[in-house]
Amino acid sequence: MKKYLPLIILAILSVLPLIGLSSYMMHILILVIMWSAIGMAWNLLGGYCGQVSFGHAAYFGVGAYTSGILYYKLGISPWWGMPLSVVVVTLFSLLLGYIVLRLRGPFFALATLAMGEVMRVTFENVGGLTGGTLGILIQKRTWVSKFGYYYIILFVAAGTFFLIKKLIESKLGYYFVAIREDQDAAESLGINTTLYKTIALCLSGALTGIAGAFYTNYMGYIDPHVVFALHDISIVTIMIVMVGGVATYWGPLVGAIIMVFLAELIRSIPGLGAAHQTLFGILLIVIIIFLPNGIVGDFNKIKRVFKRETPRNELN
């Protein structure tokens, strides 16, 4: 059963639009799937390899602008941005990694945070290429209905899921986790930590970039404030993985479902809508205190609470 769980969930998600959901509901589902793909990408670097990035908006934004600039400058369909963003964001990640991967722990986190902001300011100011703060508007959307977009992002997210699962169960996965647990020990075991951290960063960046390119196509409008946003992209990505479960296969999906629905719910409450980020902050604190491994990571703990069992002494 557990072995087939990914296929079962994929099958359910594939038939979900066929039951006739409203356009609004489809929009929410597309966002959930897009965010879970970004969460999975972040999880590869932050969860498994232990390099906590506060700047994933940089990859998302560069991916989004790959699509946007193709259209804005060259008049090519922004859909080409999805495959092209893999190349662009990988090169960008190599450059970025060369700088930030020398740093460890909190210094790495701060450097990535700065990088995200640097990218935002840069894209605002090279108006000739990016349209500056006016952003880029895709004049003609490919489809009016959401079906096409839904299946494209589902395909991307499923591909991301299976790719990461395959990687984590291979040598690469063992090396990533070894680096997370102790970089010096990993190095002494013959693991080229610089190389494997770079691989993790490039993979994570490229997968995030694809989602960014999709975002341009789907939303039809991007500007630096939206796609390089620290709070709306970088921080939300981390929250999704933290809430769902760091270094778990299903954490990002669970986290994305909760975060997207919660955001919509709170925004719809009159007078409280603007405070949704405050509530996110509170939620994060609660999660860190009570479920430090996230909902998926601490699932057994949650089950025990509902069964009203007295928790046994934790072994570790």
Next chain:
Amino acid sequence: MSLIEVINVSKHFGGLAAIRDVSFEIKTGEILGLIGPNGAGKTTLFNVVNGFYSPTKGEVSFKGKRISNLQPHEICKLGIARTFQVVKPLQRMSVLDNVVASAFLRAKNKSDAVQIASETLNFTGLYDDKNVISKGLPLGKRKKLEIARALATKPEVLLLDESFAGLNHSELNDSIEIIKKIKERGITIMIIEHHMKVIMAISDRIVVINYGEKIAEGTSQEIRNNPLVIEAYLGETKSA
């Protein structure tokens, strides 16, 4: 034949000379003990051989090739593995996964890596604990895990940094047996140890350093009777 040569190595940390002009060699197939009072620079020397530090002066060569400019992972790949004095288990991984991660260095694929890891765990007597998350292991087994992990990289030389410290009597005998078995496999060993009885018993040769300088080298009998060594340890032996 000398496998590793340490030639006139010095290591400075700012104005402090942790090691001064130390030279010695490790011969193929032997167990070389490295002893010295606390703070003598044993671990620093280890870190230089292993590539964690690059020497300020001098060089280290392995099979005639200079290695003191290489990264630790490159040195490991050449066939020199180490353990850490302060054990560094990959905490949230099981014992088996710890060793699998290091076995990948020489393994062709995952099943090969698991195979190598299982053999190594059998060899070091940790097989029954293979599914334990290594965070929960007692110190004695963590020290063994360090050795198992180093062995899984199939080294020619094994550098052991105080693998016996803090062990109880039966664990100690256990570990000595393991070291002897490793030697029988043809692996050369360099070992730092405070436990004099152990080091005298298992070492073929001993190098003594004090205040960063080599003060003696020879068989355990020669070391025992060396007045410089007795002087360096005097007081320490009394209090111990």
